[in-house]
Amino acid sequence: MEFLCAKCQKTYPIGGLQYKCECGGLFSLKKAPGERVPITVSLGETVTPIIKRRFGGVEVNLKLDYFMPTGSFKDRGAFILINAIKAAGITEVVEDSSGNAGASIAGYSAAAGIKCNIYIPESTSPGKIKQLSAYKANVVKVPGSRDDTARAILEAAKATYYASHVYNPLFFEGTKSIAYEIYEQVGIPDYVVSPVGNGTMLLGLYLGFKELGKLPRLLAVQSANCAPVYRKFHGLAPAPAGSTVAEGIAVPTPMRMDEILAAIRETDGDIITVTDDEVAAAHEQLGAMGIYAEATASAVVAGVQRYFKPEEADGLNIVVPLTGTGLKK
């Protein structure tokens, strides 16, 4: 198992300090046929449930992908990444997310006995740090802006393994398990509706269904306030990013933009935006049904109602994963 530069085809060991190629290209994972990550660390991963619900007259298969050890689908990525690097002898990692990805990396690092350092902007709310602290992660508060945190993590990554949910292809190797579960639960859907920030879910869905040999259409959803993938897909000029209630997908410069665009196109999919009002309304709708998801997760439910007309959606197998629990913070 190696990292493979998608640009120049150079390979690197999965346990090394290189988090991207010296040519600047991003890594994908190169595996021999049948090769698997050896699993020695588990926090009780289960198959997450699917329940049928109607939104705006459109019936969907809601996949509650926060029935997870740390409360979000990001555990899929951390599960595989941490198991793989533990096998490679890694004993300490750095990561830069105060959200779901950080909690997942911190939780699985704790389970694996790997020292975990999470870099976050100094301005991060105490509520977000609570779960990281429970997992005994070393929380490094970086003064200044988000860009300062980005600079600090890349500096730290020169000396310590970067367990990144964006750069590290082992994370996507993990998130692809959602496709296998969906296939076992409801077959190959007509559509899977995926939130898109850095693309951890969308690329996981793509990779998994690609392996399964049949691709559902991927309907990507971004926030209207931060929609770089949407704009590029539809040939619109870039626009400055604003804040949004869907903060988990507020990524102004997705590193894997090209892969995300290619995945949507290859599946004959589409990408849309939803407003904060629509996200908030979807969040309320879910709660009123007894489903307590995070605001970001609700964006896909807003997307369903914006994209599908009930009369056209009749009979379609539409899977809508909810990415995180509403209990955090």
Next chain:
Amino acid sequence: MEFLCAKCQKTYPIGGLQYKCECGGLFSLKKAPGERVPITVSLGETVTPIIKRRFGGVEVNLKLDYFMPTGSFKDRGAFILINAIKAAGITEVVEDSSGNAGASIAGYSAAAGIKCNIYIPESTSPGKIKQLSAYKANVVKVPGSRDDTARAILEAAKATYYASHVYNPLFFEGTKSIAYEIYEQVGIPDYVVSPVGNGTMLLGLYLGFKELGKLPRLLAVQSANCAPVYRKFHGLAPAPAGSTVAEGIAVPTPMRMDEILAAIRETDGDIITVTDDEVAAAHEQLGAMGIYAEATASAVVAGVQRYFKPEEADGLNIVVPLTGTGLKK
């Protein structure tokens, strides 16, 4: 299916306003052979995972019983209770818990389209109300003490169905499903370590294993600061209850005390207390392993370390359910 007074054997319909017998006795559930609650409402219940971990040299089967729709094992009770009363035509309920039981009743009521009113002391922290509000429960803040809230709920229960996690035997009919899962996952254990406040988990375990025909020893755990069942079991004089970090089991006057005592005795079990320091230490231990449980849930992990000597516990099948997620509040 009827309510049966355990004291005078009088029966009542499950959809009526009587939450206890006119003789003062508490209800158990009377079912014909093979009779089941019809299920029409689901929030994606799964079999919760079991992972092996060692505490103080004692290996146990940790059952992560918060991989649940609203984040705690109380969903087992609400799932059956709400399904049963929906089938009986109930359209509105009252309940008096701002904790896990309240969230479960509110979540399943929302899923069932049943109006839900949760009575809580005015002093309840806003964090506890957030999840109830997400489920659109009507939160009734009662001025004064906890006793005032208790009086208010009993007054309200004269006019509206009381979906109580203490009085209503349908709730225990639900929590007993944990025994069936444990049996399928690890067989009949030697011990199950159960927190005890009102006894919703312990009595569920007892009822379930009783149906399965073989009882594990039930090791009950209470907080040293609030241990009425412990004191009665061991023949100690009652003592005033203090506050504890294990607030979910801080019940000074458990209504089903006699049933709890009988269950522990019948299983040749035992009951111990743990201090707040021990609970806090267990909570830290769990977090350091990547397991983020609520403080109350950690009491059983403290109990394991107090009760079992590693050399004597070797080879014992000890199941330790963790009742709630650390993400709440």
